[in-house]
Amino acid sequence: MIQERPLPTFKASTAEVSKEEGLRLYNDMVLGRTFEDKCAEMYYRGKMFGFVHLYNGQEAVSTGVIQTMRPGEDYVCSTYRDHVHALSAGVPAREVMAELFGKETGCSKGRGGSMHLFSAKHRMLGGFAFIGEGIPVATGAAFQTKYRRESMGDESADQVTAAFFGDGTSNNGQFFECLNMAALWKLPIIYVVENNKWAIGMAHDRATSSPKIYKKAEAFGMPGFEVDGMDVLAVRSVVKEAVRRARAGEGPTLIEALTYRFRGHSLADPDELRSKEEKEFWLAKDPIKRFSAYMTEHNLATNDELKAIDKEIQAVVDDAVQFGLDSPEPNPADLRKYIFAEE
Amino acid sequence: MAETLMFNALREATDEEMARDNTVLVMGEDVGHYGGSYKVTKDLYKKYGDLRLLDTPIAENSFTGMAIGAAMTGLRPIIEGMNMGFLLLAFNQIANNAGMLRYTSGGNYKIPMVIRGPGGVGRQLGAEHSQRLEAYFHAVPGLKIVACSTAKNAKGLLKAAIRDDNPVLFFEHVLLYNLKDTMPDGDFVQPLDKAEMVREGKDVTILTYSRMRHHCTQAAKALEKEGYDPEIIDLISLKPFDFDTIGASIKKTHKVIIVEECMQTGGIAAELIAAICDRYFDELDAQPVRMSSQDIPTPYNGTLENLTIIQPQQIVEKVKAMVDGQI
Numbered sequence: 001m002i003q004e005r006p007l008p009t010f011k012a013s014t015a016e017v018s019k020e021e022g023l024r025l026y027n028d029m030v031l032g033r034t035f036e037d038k039c040a041e042m043y044y045r046g047k048m049f050g051f052v053h054l055y056n057g058q059e060a061v062s063t064g065v066i067q068t069m070r071p072g073e074d075y076v077c078s079t080y081r082d083h084v085h086a087l088s089a090g091v092p093a094r095e096v097m098a099e100l101f102g103k104e105t106g107c108s109k110g111r112g113g114s115m116h117l118f119s120a121k122h123r124m125l126g127g128f129a130f131i132g133e134g135i136p137v138a139t140g141a142a143f144q145t146k147y148r149r150e151s152m153g154d155e156s157a158d159q160v161t162a163a164f165f166g167d168g169t170s171n172n173g174q175f176f177e178c179l180n181m182a183a184l185w186k187l188p189i190i191y192v193v194e195n196n197k198w199a200i201g202m203a204h205d206r207a208t209s210s211p212k213i214y215k216k217a218e219a220f221g222m223p224g225f226e227v228d229g230m231d232v233l234a235v236r237s238v239v240k241e242a243v244r245r246a247r248a249g250e251g252p253t254l255i256e257a258l259t260y261r262f263r264g265h266s267l268a269d270p271d272e273l274r275s276k277e278e279k280e281f282w283l284a285k286d287p288i289k290r291f292s293a294y295m296t297e298h299n300l301a302t303n304d305e306l307k308a309i310d311k312e313i314q315a316v317v318d319d320a321v322q323f324g325l326d327s328p329e330p331n332p333a334d335l336r337k338y339i340f341a342e343e
Numbered sequence: 344m345a346e347t348l349m350f351n352a353l354r355e356a357t358d359e360e361m362a363r364d365n366t367v368l369v370m371g372e373d374v375g376h377y378g379g380s381y382k383v384t385k386d387l388y389k390k391y392g393d394l395r396l397l398d399t400p401i402a403e404n405s406f407t408g409m410a411i412g413a414a415m416t417g418l419r420p421i422i423e424g425m426n427m428g429f430l431l432l433a434f435n436q437i438a439n440n441a442g443m444l445r446y447t448s449g450g451n452y453k454i455p456m457v458i459r460g461p462g463g464v465g466r467q468l469g470a471e472h473s474q475r476l477e478a479y480f481h482a483v484p485g486l487k488i489v490a491c492s493t494a495k496n497a498k499g500l501l502k503a504a505i506r507d508d509n510p511v512l513f514f515e516h517v518l519l520y521n522l523k524d525t526m527p528d529g530d531f532v533q534p535l536d537k538a539e540m541v542r543e544g545k546d547v548t549i550l551t552y553s554r555m556r557h558h559c560t561q562a563a564k565a566l567e568k569e570g571y572d573p574e575i576i577d578l579i580s581l582k583p584f585d586f587d588t589i590g591a592s593i594k595k596t597h598k599v600i601i602v603e604e605c606m607q608t609g610g611i612a613a614e615l616i617a618a619i620c621d622r623y624f625d626e627l628d629a630q631p632v633r634m635s636s637q638d639i640p641t642p643y644n645g646t647l648e649n650l651t652i653i654q655p656q657q658i659v660e661k662v663k664a665m666v667d668g669q670i
């Protein structure tokens with residue numbers, strides 16, 4: 001038997017989910033999963049290139065965090081594993097898929113690719129290919145909100161920023177430096193560590209002297225929580241409190257979501273180091289299966305209703321692919337466009 | 344004599360030097376159990392153990408600094424940048440400490456370390472993973488900068504870099520790891536400071552390095568058929584330049600084209616042309632020309648990416664124009 005870190009328990013009965021909200025969460029997770037499965041297919045069919053990092057298995061985190069915020073109004077900052085965060089933040093599947101195809105209609109105009117998804121309109125701060133870069137950037141967005149409110153007198157500036165990153169990244173300097181600044185200035189930010197146990201081939205326990213990442217918050221005088229990242233309702237519950245704190249000017253929160261990626265690090269990773277037992281342990285906790293069971297058991301949806309959603313989402317993703325395929329390539333004459341801000 | 348792929352040639356070099364000298368070790372992300380992102384250190388941890396193939400946390404600035412400290416105190420670390428771009432995070436330690444410390448300490452310390460890994464523009468890897476950092480590091484005093492380009496020189500140069508008492512930035516290219524060569528037998532070490540004559544010719548001197556060497560030889564094949572006879576020199580050492588080889592060629596052809604993958608502004612060619620003008624101005628029959636990639640972040644889109652870096656056909660045209668007296 002493998003020894004897994006015990007997942008914190010969450011009493012689903014305390015969740016208080018309306019049918020409407022439940023369906024929204026379900027929708028968002030299924031969109032993430034279906035989109036990523038399609039990406040794998042498109043990659044193997046030679047429609048997308050480079051390093052493509054899929055999010056399968058971690059959907060409850062993206063959904064549980066972003067859908068508990070105000071998507072499109074609050075800020076989201078991601079990594080190279082960014083497709084699903086972008087989708088949860090409201091970037092249309094069409095624009096994400098077109099970007100992965102390198103098309104002019106992509107959210108980054110085909111210039112960025114998989115690891116560089118941006119959408120100012122949806123307050124998606126990016127897609128950052130190097131680990132850790134997003135943490136200071138997100139901290140800066142949170143600083144901006146505080147600045148607007150306190151220095152510019154803008155009462156409506158109550159946005160919260162969510163910064164996503166992995167367990168491996170929490171060993172990088174930016175993590176500690178930003179936790180300090182965010183706590184020091186009480187910035188409205190939520191640091192979300194998606195601890196999926198691995199940083200490519202490096203097991204978390206081999207990379208860090210103190211594996212419980214949420215406990216590192218304490219050194220900075222910041223609240224830290226661990227949460228079952230395979231349970232969307234558990235994630236939603238801790239995020240609710242973190243969002244409340246942030247909006248109330250009480251400062252940042254560190255959340256460590258225990259989760260797992262169902263695929264290799266990227267589609268180029270042979271994924272030879274993770275054991276079969278470990279994979280099976282986590283596959284059995286599939287966040288989508290778990291939440292559909294919750295929905296039906298609590299009479300929030302019937303199996304048929306959920307199946308209908310699955311079908312609708314499949315259509316959305318198929319449409320995104322068609323849109324991407326039909327979209328034009330960037331114009332070679334525009335090679336040097338976007339270097340500087342134009343008038 | 345065995346045929347070997349470049350990634351394996353690099354592995355052989357590392358293995359041989361580790362066997363020869365127990366102060367040699369490798370540090371970096373996934374260099375141990377995973378075997379390196381391009382398999383350059385595959386299974387070496389089984390032979391040398393976890394401390395000599397040190398899997399580090401993702402903390403580039405600090406583990407590079409650690410390697411410097413270890414080098415100052417007698418070890419010979421090899422840092423693998425999983426992608427050379429990640430060493431941007433270690434720029435401070437590389438520039439201020441690896442590069443300058445020998446000088447600022449008035450010769451108290453030497454820093455025998457190698458910083459190696461994949462660089463260059465791959466296939467649609469996006470801007471951050473498609474860097475050309477050789478130019479960024481070029482101005483740092485105290486660093487030797489080397490770019491390998493074939494399986495054979497990869498092996499010989501890496502062995503020399505490991506034995507060198509200075510910090511050596513050693514650029515490999517993501518798209519060259521599967522090039523094949525026949526390896527010389529025995530302890531094959533290639534000097535770091537010597538350029539390689541790739542093709543002798545009399546019409547024009549083409550100076551290049553890394554992957555662009557192969558674009559140049561491809562161009563030369565087309566040019567030969569039309570009666571042109573370019574000389575191609577692989578610089579190998581980007582710092583310092585091998586002016587013996589460069590100068591001899593210029594005195595023969597009186598014309599220079601530099602082909603590089605880095606961006607034009609502040610590029611390797613920018614410095615090289617200035618140095619050539621300083622030394623050989625009177626030898627030149629035409630203005631030296633540089634062919635560099637565009638001054639833009641590498642775009643993801645494939646068509647735009649191809650337009651960003653120099654293609655063999657452009658080299659063909661430029662050589663013709665120069666030799667025909669149109670430049």
Ligand SMILES: Cc1ncc(C[n+]2csc(CCOP(=O)(O)OP(=O)(O)O)c2C)c(N)n1
Nearest residue numbers: 129130131166167168169198199200372429
């Ligand atoms: C600065 C930097 N160093 C190294 C890398 C290479 N790299 C990409 S992802 C990764 C592992 C990150 O693991 P983790 O933070 O746990 O996130 P996960 O991939 O598991 O989501 C590494 C080392 C990088 N992209 N940027």
Ligand SMILES: [Mg+2]
Nearest residue numbers: 166167198199
């Ligand atoms: Mg991880």
